[in-house]
Structures are given as C-alpha cells and as structure tokens.
Amino acid sequence: LDSPLNWRDALALYPSYRDINNWPAIDIATLDVKKRKNYHRNMKIVAKVLSGQSIKSVSELFEISHSNISKLMRRCLVPRSNDDPPLTKGLIPHAQTVNSQRRKQLSTFGTFSGNRCAFQYLLETVPNMKNSLDAMLIARIKDKPYAQVVSPSVFHGEFKRLLEDAHWPRDQYPYTTESLAYESTRRYLNTRLNELRLAQITATKFREKTTGKDDCFALREIQIDEQMTDVATNVHIELNDELIPLRLSRISLLLCIDVDTDCYLGYHLAYSRQPNQQDMLSLLKNVLYPWKPMNITTPSLNYVEGSGFPSGEPFNHHNMTFNSVTLDNALIHLATSVRKAICEDLGSMLSMGIPGRPKRRNWIELAFQTVNKLNHRFPSTTGSHTQDPKKESLKNSGIIPNVSLRTLEEALSIMLTRHNVMPQARLGNSCPIDLFHRHMQTQFLRRMPFVLNHQWNPLKDEKICPVKFSKNGSRAPHINFYQVEYKGIALNKSELINKSVKVEFDRTDIRILKISDTNGNPLGFIKAADSWMRFPHSLHTRQYILKCIRKNYFHGKDPLAEYFQYVLSRRNLPKYALALTNIVNEFNSSTKTPPFHESSPENVSERDNKIIKISSGPCPEWSVDWVNQNENK
Amino acid sequence: VLNLDQNIVHCASLVPLQKKANIVQIQSSNFHAQYMLKHSGCSEFFTYIDYLYSGLLEGDKDVHSYVPRPFVLRVGKRYFTPSFYVNSLGNKQIVNIASKPLNISISFSLETFFVKHGFAFTQHISDNIIKHQIEALNWLDIVKRLYISRNLDTTNEEREVLLFLFNHGTCRVDDLVDPGDRESSMLKEIATLRLLHKHEIKADLDKQRLHFGTTFWTVH
Numbered sequence: 001l002d003s004p005l006n007w008r009d010a011l012a013l014y015p016s017y018r019d020i021n022n023w024p025a026i027d028i029a030t031l032d033v034k035k036r037k038n039y040h041r042n043m044k045i046v047a048k049v050l051s052g053q054s055i056k057s058v059s060e061l062f063e064i065s066h067s068n069i070s071k072l073m074r075r076c077l078v079p080r081s082n083d084d085p086p087l088t089k090g091l092i093p094h095a096q097t098v099n100s101q102r103r104k105q106l107s108t109f110g111t112f113s114g115n116r117c118a119f120q121y122l123l124e125t126v127p128n129m130k131n132s133l134d135a136m137l138i139a140r141i142k143d144k145p146y147a148q149v150v151s152p153s154v155f156h157g158e159f160k161r162l163l164e165d166a167h168w169p170r171d172q173y174p175y176t177t178e179s180l181a182y183e184s185t186r187r188y189l190n191t192r193l194n195e196l197r198l199a200q201i202t203a204t205k206f207r208e209k210t211t212g213k214d215d216c217f218a219l220r221e222i223q224i225d226e227q228m229t230d231v232a233t234n235v236h237i238e239l240n241d242e243l244i245p246l247r248l249s250r251i252s253l254l255l256c257i258d259v260d261t262d263c264y265l266g267y268h269l270a271y272s273r274q275p276n277q278q279d280m281l282s283l284l285k286n287v288l289y290p291w292k293p294m295n296i297t298t299p300s301l302n303y304v305e306g307s308g309f310p311s312g313e314p315f316n317h318h319n320m321t322f323n324s325v326t327l328d329n330a331l332i333h334l335a336t337s338v339r340k341a342i343c344e345d346l347g348s349m350l351s352m353g354i355p356g357r358p359k360r361r362n363w364i365e366l367a368f369q370t371v372n373k374l375n376h377r378f379p380s381t382t383g384s385h386t387q388d389p390k391k392e393s394l395k396n397s398g399i400i401p402n403v404s405l406r407t408l409e410e411a412l413s414i415m416l417t418r419h420n421v422m423p424q425a426r427l428g429n430s431c432p433i434d435l436f437h438r439h440m441q442t443q444f445l446r447r448m449p450f451v452l453n454h455q456w457n458p459l460k461d462e463k464i465c466p467v468k469f470s471k472n473g474s475r476a477p478h479i480n481f482y483q484v485e486y487k488g489i490a491l492n493k494s495e496l497i498n499k500s501v502k503v504e505f506d507r508t509d510i511r512i513l514k515i516s517d518t519n520g521n522p523l524g525f526i527k528a529a530d531s532w533m534r535f536p537h538s539l540h541t542r543q544y545i546l547k548c549i550r551k552n553y554f555h556g557k558d559p560l561a562e563y564f565q566y567v568l569s570r571r572n573l574p575k576y577a578l579a580l581t582n583i584v585n586e587f588n589s590s591t592k593t594p595p596f597h598e599s600s601p602e603n604v605s606e607r608d609n610k611i612i613k614i615s616s617g618p619c620p621e622w623s624v625d626w627v628n629q630n631e632n633k
Numbered sequence: 634v635l636n637l638d639q640n641i642v643h644c645a646s647l648v649p650l651q652k653k654a655n656i657v658q659i660q661s662s663n664f665h666a667q668y669m670l671k672h673s674g675c676s677e678f679f680t681y682i683d684y685l686y687s688g689l690l691e692g693d694k695d696v697h698s699y700v701p702r703p704f705v706l707r708v709g710k711r712y713f714t715p716s717f718y719v720n721s722l723g724n725k726q727i728v729n730i731a732s733k734p735l736n737i738s739i740s741f742s743l744e745t746f747f748v749k750h751g752f753a754f755t756q757h758i759s760d761n762i763i764k765h766q767i768e769a770l771n772w773l774d775i776v777k778r779l780y781i782s783r784n785l786d787t788t789n790e791e792r793e794v795l796l797f798l799f800n801h802g803t804c805r806v807d808d809l810v811d812p813g814d815r816e817s818s819m820l821k822e823i824a825t826l827r828l829l830h831k832h833e834i835k836a837d838l839d840k841q842r843l844h845f846g847t848t849f850w851t852v853h
Contacts, residue, residue: 215767215842319816321781323774329660343666343675347781349684349773352664444806444844446778449785449823450816 007073010085011050017077020047023087035093042072042091049073106173118173119184126166133158137189137196150193152186159185216260218439219446222322222348223364224283226254226275226330230382231375232392232401233408235581237571245400248581249273249574250381253371253412254283259326259363261439262424263432264416266291266309269409271582273575277335278507278540281458284341287311288318288456296414298407307417308433315437319453321446324349326361341458346448367419374415378403405581459507464518469497479503479515482542484532486513490524508586509536535560535587560587640709640742647750649703649718651677667773668780670830671698682730682759683716688769689762691776694832695721703727706746708739718752726753730762768839775826775843782823790824798834798851807845825849 005013016022020043031039041062048058055066075097076090086097102121104113123130136158139147148154160180174181228250236243252270257263266287270279291312293303310317325342327333329352342350353360376390378401383391420433427435439445448456465479477491481503491501501523504514511533516522527533532542537560545563549556554566564583570576654664654677662679669676671691678684678701690696696719703718717728727747734740734756747754762769798804809825811818828834834849841847 217842321777323777331656334656334659339666339675343668347668347777349665349667349777352659352662354663355661442812444810444812444847446774446781447815447819449782449819451785452781 005078007070007077010077010079014077014085017085017087018050020050026088026092031092038093039091042093045069045072046076046091107176108169108171108173109176110171112176115173115177119181119188122163122174122181123188126163126168129159129162129166132162133188134192134196137193141193141196141200150189152182152189155189156180156182156185217443217445218258218261218263218436219320220323221259221326222256222265222324223259223326223361224254224256224280224333225328225361225364225368226252226270226279226332227368227371228252228273229375229408229412230372230380231378231403231408232381232574233403233405234400235405235577237580237584239568244571246571246577246580247400247574248405249578251405251408251578252279253368254279255364255367255371255416256283256287257364257367258432258436261432261436262363262427263310263420263436264367266311267412267416269412271578271585273578275332276540277332277337278459278538280332280335280338281341281507284346284458288320288453290316290318293417294410294413296410298410301407301410301414303414304418304421307414307421309417309420310433310436310440315433315440317437317440319448319450320440321346321448322348323446324351326351326353328353328358328361329355337458337461345456345458347446370419371412371415374411457506461505461507463503463505464500465503466500467491467496467498479526481505481513481528482510482539483546484528484542486526486528488524488526490515490526493523496523505539507539510539510542511536531558532560534558537586541583541586640739642742642746643707644704644746647704647752649700651700651702652705653677654679667777670776670779671696672700676701680730682762684773685766685769686717686728686730686757686762688771688773688776689765690717690719691830692768692772692838693721697721706743708742713739713743724753725751726755728755728757730757730759732759734758765839767842771838771843775830778826779823779830782819785820785823787820787824787827790820791828794821794825794828795833795851798849803848803850805845805849806843806847810845812845 011018028036028039045058045062045064048061049055049069055069058064059066059069072090076087077085079085080098089095090097100117100120102117105111106118106121107113107115123133133155136148136155137150140150163174168175174184229252230250232250233248234245235248236245238244250273252272252275254268254270254275256265256267258265266283268279268283268286270276270282272279287309288311291309293308293312296302308315310320322342325346325348327350332338333352339350342348358365379392379396380388380390381392381397383389420436421431423429423431430438463481465481467477467479469475469477476487477493477497478485478487479491479501480486496517499518501515501517502520504516511528513526514522515524515526537545541563545556545559548554548563548566549559554562556562564587567576567580567583571580651672651674654662658664658679663681665678665681665684666675667684668674669687669691672687676687678687683701687699687701690699698720700718702714702716704714706713706715715727716730719726719728729735729743735743740756744754794809797809801808806822806825809818810822815822825834829836829849832852834851836843836847836849838847
C-alpha cells in the first residue's frame with residue numbers, strides 16, 4: 001500500500017468514522033451468500049476495535065492474528081491516493097478496494113511479464129497519450145467541425161500514431177502483441193466515450209422550472225399537424241350510367257389536439273397530398289363549430305357510446321379559444337390567413353417552435369401513431385424501404401383497393417372520437433373528454449365572447465380591391481378579383497370610380513362577392529364573369545385552374561368544364577382521381593346555401609338577385625353528364 | 634483595451650418600427666406571435682424569453698408602449714437588432730435580452746451610440762426573466778382576454794366593479810364572475826381585467842396562475 005498513513009492516523013483524520021453507524025450501509029442481500037458470513041465477522045471485529053477494545057482481546061475472541069486485524073482496519077480506513085477510505089466496502093471479503101495498477105516492468109521480447117494493466121500503464125506513462133485520445137473523443141461529442149467519426153479502428157490508429165510520436169521502444173508492449181493492443185483500445189474507447197458523454201450531460205445547465213403541475217389546464221396548448229393517411233382507397237364515379245371504380249391517391253388528415261388533457265378537438269380530411277391554407281382554416285372551423293357524427297353506412301362500424309369531440313353534443317364547447325397554438329414550420333402554417341385566424345380572430349399565441357425539434361410537439365405525433373394503428377392494418381403504400389414486407393406488393397398496387405373512401409372517413413371518425421372516451425393512466429384514469437369538460441367547467445379559462453363566436457367564420461376573408469373603369473365608357477365598372485372580372489349594379493356608382501372597395505368573400509365559393517366602401521357601408525353584391533358562374537368553386541380551385549391555363553393545359557373559355565374534362569380524362573391516375581373527387585364535392589355544393597344568401601340586403605339589384613337564384617337555387621344533383629352535354633352543344 | 638474603431642455603429646433610421654419577419658427568419662427561430670395592447674399590430678418574437686418579457690412590459694405600470702425588434706443596427710461588420718424599444722414615463726429605452734452580456738467593447742459602443750441619440754441602453758440576462766415566468770404568463774393571458782374583447786364596451790361595468798371594491802375592500806374573481814354562467818358575466822370579467830391592466834386595481838399575479846380564487850384590491 002502506497003499511503004504512509006496507518007489506520008490510527010486515519011481515524012485521527014476522520015474522527016466521525018470512530019462510530020461504525022456513520023459508515024455507509026451495504027444491503028447484505030446484494031452480497032454473495034458465501035461471503036456473508038465473513039462479512040459479518042469482519043463487521044464485528046471492526047466494531048469492537050472502534051469501540052475501544054484492545055486488539056489482543058479481539059484477537060482472542062475471534063481467533064484471528066493481530067496482523068490480520070491491523071490489515072483489516074487499514075483496508076477499511078486508509079484512503080488510497082486521493083480517494084475516500086473504502087470503509088464498509090473494505091469489510092467485504094476479497095472485494096477490490098483499489099484500482100489495479102501495473103507494478104512490473106512492461107513485457108519485452110526478451111522478458112515476458114504478462115500484459116495485465118499494461119494499457120493503463122501506457123496511458124499514464126506515454127506523454128500526452130491520454131489527453132490526445134480524450135481530445136479526439138471530446139471533439140466528436142461536441143460535434144466540432146474537425147471531429148472524426150470515432151470507430152475502434154480509427155481510435156486504434158490514433159493510439160499507434162501517438163506511440164510513434166513518443167518514440168516508444170519497438171521491443172516493448174504493445175509491439176510485443178500481435179494485435180498491438182487493439183482490444184484494450186476498443187474497450188477503453190467504449191468506456192471513456194460513455195464517461196465523457198455523461199460528464200457533458202451533467203455539465204449542462206438546466207433552467208429552473210418556474211411553473212408547477214397546477215399550470216396544466218385545458219386549451220393551454222393546442223398542437224396541430226397534418227399527415228397523409230397511409231392507406232389506398234377507392235371511389236366509384238357514375239359516368240354514362242356506368243359505375244367506374246377508381247384508385248385514389250392518399251388523402252391527408254389534419255388533426256388538432258389539446259396537450260394537457262390529450263383530448264382530440266377536431267379533424268379535417270383534405271383530398272390532396274399537400275393540404276393548403278384553406279384546409280387549415282377548415283380544421284379550425286371544425287374544431288370551433290358544433291360537431292355532428294357522421295351517418296355510418298359501413299356495416300359493423302359504430303360510434304362508441306358517449307364518444308365525440310368537445311364541440312359536439314352533449315358538451316357543446318364551441319366558444320373556446322386557445323391559449324397557444326403550436327405548429328411546425330410547414331408553409332401552410334405560415335400563410336397570412338392562418339396567422340390572422342389564430343392571432344387576430346382567436347387572440348391566441350402562435351408558436352412555430354425551435355427548428356429541427358419535432359419532439360416539442362410530441363403529443364400530435366403520438367396521435368398520428370394512434371391513427372396509424374388503423375391505417376397500417378393494410379399494406380402500406382410505400383413501406384420504410386424497397387424490400388419492406390409491409391409494402392404493398394406490385395401485383396396489388398395496380399388494382400383497385402378494397403377500402404372505399406367513405407369507409408376510411410367513417411373509420412377515422414369513429415377511431416378519433418373513441419380516443420376521447422378511453423380512460424388514460426396519465427390523466428388519473430380519466431377520459432380525455434371528461435377531463436376537458438371538467439377543466440372547462442371549473443377553471444377560469446378564456447372564452448370567446450358570444451357576440452364574436454357567432455360571427456366568426458375562418459373561411460370568410462376580406463380584401464381591398466380598386467374599382468376599374470375605362471375612360472371611354474366601353475366597359476362597366478368592375479374589380480379584378482383573383483384574375484377574374486366581377487361586375488354588378490352595386491359598382492355602378494360614380495363616387496366609386498378610381499377608389500377602392502372592401503370585398504368580403506367565402507373561400508369555399510367565390511362566385512359572388514359582397515362589397516362595401518372603405519368606411520364599412522354595405523354597397524351590395526357583385527358576380528364573376530359568366531364563364532366562372534356555372535359551379536361553386538373554392539379560391540384554391542380557381543388558383544389551380546388559372547395555373548393550368550397559364551401552362552396551356554387547356555384553353556380557358558369555359559374554365560370549370562375544361563378543368564373537369566382535363567381531370568376526368570386522366571382519372572385512371574390516382575392523383576387525378578383524388579382531384580376528381582374533390583371537384584365533385586366542390587361542384588355539388590351548389591345545392592347548399594350560397595355564402596351571402598341569408599343576409600342579402602334590400603339594395604341588391606333585381607338582376608343580382610336573379611343571378612343568385614339561378615346559380616344557387618335548387619338544381620338536380622350534379623353529374624359528369626352535364627359536361628358531356630355541354631360539349632355536345 | 635477598447636478598440637472602438639472596429640465597432641462603429643450605423644443605423645439607417647432610429648424610428649422604432651417592428652420589421653415583419655420573413656419566412657426564413659420564422660423557420661430558423663423559436664417564433665412566437667401574438668397581438669398585444671401596448672404595441673399595435675401583431676408582435677413577433679424570435680425567442681421565448683422575448684415573448685415573456687413582453688408580458689412583463691404589459692404588466693409594468695410605467696411602460697406606455699414598446700416595440701419588439703425596433704431597428705437593425707450595424708456594429709462594425711455585424712448586424713445587431715435590440716430586443717425592445719420601451720417608452721417608459723417619457724424615457725426612451727433600448728433593451729437587449731440575451732443569455733449572457735454582450736462583449737464589453739460592443740456594449741460600450743452601443744451605449745455611447747444610444748446615449749448620443751437620446752436613448753438609454755439596458756441589458757437583461759435571460760435567467761433573470763425566466764424567474765418571473767408566472768407573472769409574465771399571467772399578463773400575457775390577460776392581454777389575450779382583453780384583445781379578443783377589444784370591441785366590447787365595458788364603461789358601466791368598470792364603474793360597478795370599482796364601486797364593489799370600494800365597498801368591500803377586496804374581492805375574488807368568483808365574486809364578480811359567475812363560474813356556472815360565464816357568458817352572462819363576460820362584460821364584468823372583461824371590465825375587471827381592463828381595470829387591472831390600467832392598474833386601477835391590483836392582484837397578486839406572481840405566485841399563481843389567474844384563477845377563480847385570485848383576489849383583487851383597489852390601489853387607493
């Protein structure tokens with residue numbers, strides 16, 4: 001033993017160790033059964049010596065020599081190097097209380113003395129060896145630009161280079177071994193890398209948490225995200241009295257979740273691979289407007305009793321606003337209309353999160369994992385790699401899938417509402433929707449005032465447009481709204497010429513606009529050019545059609561019919577089949593109430609009223625034959 | 634040695650006006666946006682700490698208005714955007730918030746520049762702001778409630794609340810707001826929070842979140 005102290009000196013240095021109760025306790029059950037007996041004997045010996053009994057009497061009592069008692073006391077109490085004394089650990093028979101060290105000279109080709117602790121000896125002896133190896137590992141951990149990817153062979157190479165630099169004798173270890181200490185280097189790499197990583201983690205300064213558990217409440221944070229449903233579906237279209245099945249491209253699911261109660265607030269299905277800002281606004285509308293269950297048509301599918309969303313029966317929470325809305329940096333989330341709806345209309349805080357940290361929005365990602373349990377019962381459309389057995393086979397990828405779009409919509413609706421009535425351990429065995437309702441009842445949460453709640457529609461928007469009028473009077477006053485001329489008697493006023501008007505529009509149907517002057521006085525309604533009046537179409541569809549015209553996909557004289565024909569002719573491709581479904585849904589909405597029909601004021605001209613009636617009055621169910629008839633004409 | 638020659642400060646305009654964040658800035662920062670009361674327009678913040686600090690400014694009686702990221706300066710070869718311009722009791726103040734203080738030479742250059750143009754320059758450390766997180770979040774919550782009800786007229790209700798407080802000394806939120814029917818007492822709720830924001834009444838907001846048991850009392 002290297003220390004010059006004996007055990008009596010050690011006791012003088014650490015007087016608290018005179019009482020064996022101050023020594024750290026070891027659970028006897030963790031010791032090997034064979035060692036327990038001797039451990040107890042050693043414990044008794046040390047306790048008696050520390051209590052002041054003479055070594056002689058203890059020696060006689062336990063029938064053990066004086067020197068062995070001194071060795072035991074020294075083993076327990078004398079610290080090695082700068083460490084603390086082993087104390088209780090020293091009582092365990094044959095326990096190693098000091099780190100092994102190389103005592104003999106290193107092996108040479110002439111004298112072989114074994115290689116035990118030889119690598120450790122090298123680390124301590126060769127100048128700069130340990131520091132250089134550590135620097136290599138630290139560079140990797142801290143992700144320095146010059147860092148190498150540390151593999152055992154790379155690390156061993158660095159070790160050999162350092163030996164060369166130190167002019168290490170060629171007849172000494174590690175040159176005396178065949179592998180040049182490769183295994184020792186590999187083990188040291190693994191151990192040291194873990195030690196340094198741990199040191200890095202423990203050195204990280206964590207910010208003190210200033211909010212407590214009682215700061216969890218409903219609507220504190222809302223997470224929204226979208227994902228393509230990983231299942232192919234079919235749809236049947238009726239064309240010339242014939243039902244044609246089509247394979248659809250994947251649809252997108254937009255989901256909104258309350259973080260603290262894990263309650264799903266609503267969802268929206270977008271019939272496209274890339275949802276747009278209108279889909280985001282539709283999701284917000286679905287969340288805050290009263291939810292109604294779907295009419296289930298698929299046999300053996302049914303809603304779980306009591307399931308639903310908070311805005312539906314029986315809770316009817318549709319005057320809620322969110323404290324903060326957390327989104328990722330997708331472009332549809334950055335749209336001005338989305339920011340306006342969240343920040344200005346709902347008065348919420350919009351948080352885009354730190355880039356590259358999706359775990360900040362873990363609850364919405366977990367929700368998609370739940371949804372995927374349903375979707376992944378079918379072979380996935382892509383799989384994780386080319387040979388993934390979960391991937392749909394080439395044979396099946398060309399044929400019409402069994403699942404219809406309607407069935408998928410119903411299954412998703414049932415599954416998402418079912419989640420809200422499933423008790424969860426992390427919520428204290430409460431159902432998400434019950435907990436949400438309880439928070440809404442008992443907590444002082446922010447509500448949207450009743451007056452605003454009834455007026456709010458995220459799909460309605462406003463825009464300022466200048467009134468155009470030609471000086472020679474050849475054209476009536478009009479405005480250009482998304483590259484289409486809008487006219488009406490409401491614009492035929494001399495005081496409006498060369499001035500701007502405020503245009504109110506519904507994103508789902510932009511055929512008719514409501515205009516008012518810049519002071520907010522209503523002026524009336526104006527309609528789009530006749531070629532755009534045939535079917536209701538959304539702002540997004542208008543923009544897409546205009547894009548197609550610009551690219552000369554079709555002429556644009558009758559844009560809506562031409563666009564439909566363009567998509568219909570490519571219906572065998574899943575992407576266009578999905579677009580066709582979207583068009584049919586949009587165009588069939590002509591049976592619904594037009595956006596400004598209910599509030600049509602008295603000053604709307606007779607002609608304008610007639611236009612509304614023709615375009616939005618009761619008409620037979622739209623079918624593709626209409627287009628064919630139009631073309632025949 | 635302060636090498637001031639390398640840290641010459643330039644600024645195109647010292648009119649405090651928040652520059653709207655572009656997509657690249659939004660996507661590369663911890664972006665927060667919210668409508669505030671003491672700053673017109675949508676306030677945009679690139680860090681959570683800045684967002685919290687705006688809450689503290691909303692609750693500061695002396696602060697009349699503020700502008701986040703008011704102007705872009707050029708210090709030597711680098712660009713520098715201070716976190717806030719604060720108008721407090723007529724004093725124009727530039728506040729910079731960072732995890733650690735600025736380099737001493739840059740700090741000295743900026744301070745000299747701002748003093749020359751009639752601004753005071755202050756630096757705050759993030760850790761000192763996070764200590765007031767509960768208070769800041771409470772004020773931000775109040776601001777959200779008031780912003781969404783900005784068009785509601787509560788003149789009569791404010792008078793009623795003040796009268797109630799003069800008679801009783803203190804009152805709790807549930808004395809003024811009916812927890813069972815929030816809609817009927819919405820105007821009174823907004824009136825109370827408006828008085829709180831105008832500092833005509835007070836409440837203890839730095840210990841706990843605003844709840845039905847929060848107590849209000851009059852300043853006088």
